[in-house]
Amino acid sequence: METNPTGAGFSKNKLDRLRIHLQEHYITPQKIPGCRLLVARRGCVASSLTLGLMDLERNLPMRDDTIFRIYSMTKPITSIALMMLFEEGRFQLSDPVAKFIPSWSAQRVWVEGSGEAMTTRPPKTAMTIQHLLSHTAGLTYGGLLPGMELPVDAAYQRAGVTRTGSDTLESLAEKLGSVPLLYEPGARWSYSLATDICGYLVEQISGQPFDEFLKKRLFEPLEMHDTDFCVPDSALSRFAACYVRGADKRLQLQDDPLESPYRYRPTGPSGAGGLVSTMADYAKFCTMLVGNGNYNGLQLIGRNTLKLMTQNHLGTKSLAQMAVGGFSETSNEGVGFGLGFASTIDAVASGTVGEGDFYWGGYASTHFWVDPAEELFVIFMTQLIPSSTFNFRGQIRNIVYGAIDESA
Structure with a gap:
């Protein structure tokens, strides 16, 4: 891919620190097998890096067209899809979820205890679609993510909630409707399976299968x-292996591409974390985002709708004040959350730069961010679980913003 750092308004020498940093600190010591990184600004590609290996066991080099598990970088895509239907007048953000999933009208809220001794009560506030999109609905991941153990987890397990994709979206919705909410809708923020339900709502409202709609x-x-x-199968040679960091700090194979469940289409495609993608593909999604919803002359989502999605929907609070359970490799201070995207609402509190951006990441350490004021987007792809292992986002941000050349 042809790059033009000067045309994008960067110092080439400073931007070259990205390659040096990733190679010296991560690739050479095999903290990650390999990675891809893309920096684009003002419609120009400033940096495009392809480093290391995509498969250590087979000694296969990382490719420009490597396919990655993007996990929760699926969430912004699902959120955009649902808001496309919002723009068609098919629902309001204030609509109760039970309007589209009637069984959810019987939901309860956890009060105390667990198991048979658990005390619950009816919610005082109806859960809305806005709550789902902003992760304030009261749902959780039900113990399916390490480090996020919560009082209602056992209820998720008794209901048979899994992340295997073996349930239809309808059956997953019915299961989730039977478990108690962790808190009153709108009262707190909890990373959750809510975006899977957003995918189900896309099906319900559009009348199309979710994956077909996308x-x-x-x-x-x-x-x-x-x-x-x-x-x-025709693309299997481009599918990266996925790794975890062992107790000895060495990489251990987590998902062999030849034996991966991603070789088979799931019964229920996960809008929260089920997609695979390439750098080139996700760059097109980000190009649309930085272009206020426009891609090559097609207005896929309205500018005002996108602005609404990337504002903070936690009122005057940040994730540090609202979040229940850990989910991120970076601090929650100064960070807000919209409809499918986090955003930096206070650079001083967050200790970072790029206030006014919006972003998200994936379980295998992938991440992206879009900065509308700088006409900038950055995408990082690797395959290391969990994303909390290293703070790639913070390190890459500092180098990228430090490389902007005001004289260019």
């Missing part, structure tokens, strides 16, 4: 040909 309304217009819920 393909027709987003992936085809954006020319995201390698983004899907499974990897076809």
